[in-house]
Amino acid sequence: MTGTPRFDELIHAPTRLSLVSLLAATEWAEFKFLRDSIGLSDSALSKQLTTLEEAGYVDIRKSFVGKRPRTSARLTPVGQQAFADHVAALQEIVARAGLAVLPDQLTH
C-alpha cells in the first residue's frame, strides 16, 4: 500500500500515533499488549480505541478464552490507508525541510 501524502489529525495525536503504529505492524493485537506497550490505563486505551473505531480505522473483537474475556484490535483497510497516507505526509514534511534522509526513502 503506497501512501498519498495526507496529514491525519486523528492519527497524529501522540497516543493514537503510538497505538496505530503498533497496530500497523500487527495482525490482531491484544488489549493487554497495547495497554502495556503504551502505558495507558484500561479506560484511556478503551477511549482511544473507540475513537479510532468510530473513524473506521480499527476493528475491535471481543472473544473468550475459557471464561476470561479477551479484547483484540486491528487496523481496518481504511485505517491502514490513512496511516500510510499520514506517514507519507510526515516524510514529505521532513524531506521538504531537508532534515534527514529516512531509511524508508533509501530502500525499496
Add this chain to the structure above:
Amino acid sequence: MTTPNIPPVDAELALAEVRARRAQVVDTNLVPDWFWYGIAVLMMLFVAAMESEIGWLIAVGTIVYALGLATLILALVRRARVQVRQELIGVRGALAIAGFTVTLVAIGVALGFTLDALGVPLPATLGCLPVAIGLAVGGPRLMSHLRRLMLSRPVAGPR
C-alpha cells in the same frame, strides 16, 4: 494535500515513534535464543535415546522430549503476545525460514544415511549433531536476519 504547518522536527520525531513501535512489535515476535538452544539439546537427547535401543532409556528420552518440547512451546506462546503482520516478513523472510529448515533437514538426513551406510556407530545421533549446532547457532542468526529484513521495510507498507 492537507498538511498543517507542523515543524519538520516534530514530523521526524513522529516517524521515529512509528519506527520504534514497529521495532517493539518485531522484537516481541522473534523466537528467543533459549528456544533454539532448548530445541537443539532436546533433539540430541531424544535421538540418542532412540538409537540406544535400551527400553528404559527410550521411555525416559521420550518423556523428557515431550515434556521439554511442551514447556518450550508454552513459554514461547506465553511470551509472544502479538502476531507480527505477515507482510512484514514477506517472501524473502519466508524463503529464509524455508531455506534454513530445508538445509538443516537435508544435512541431518544425508549425514545420517551416509554414516549408516559406512557402518559408523550411532549414525542418527551423529547425523543430528550438525543439525543441533545449526539450530543453536543458526536460529539466533536467522532471527537477526528476519529482524533486519522486517525493520528495513517502509514504515507504512507494503501490505
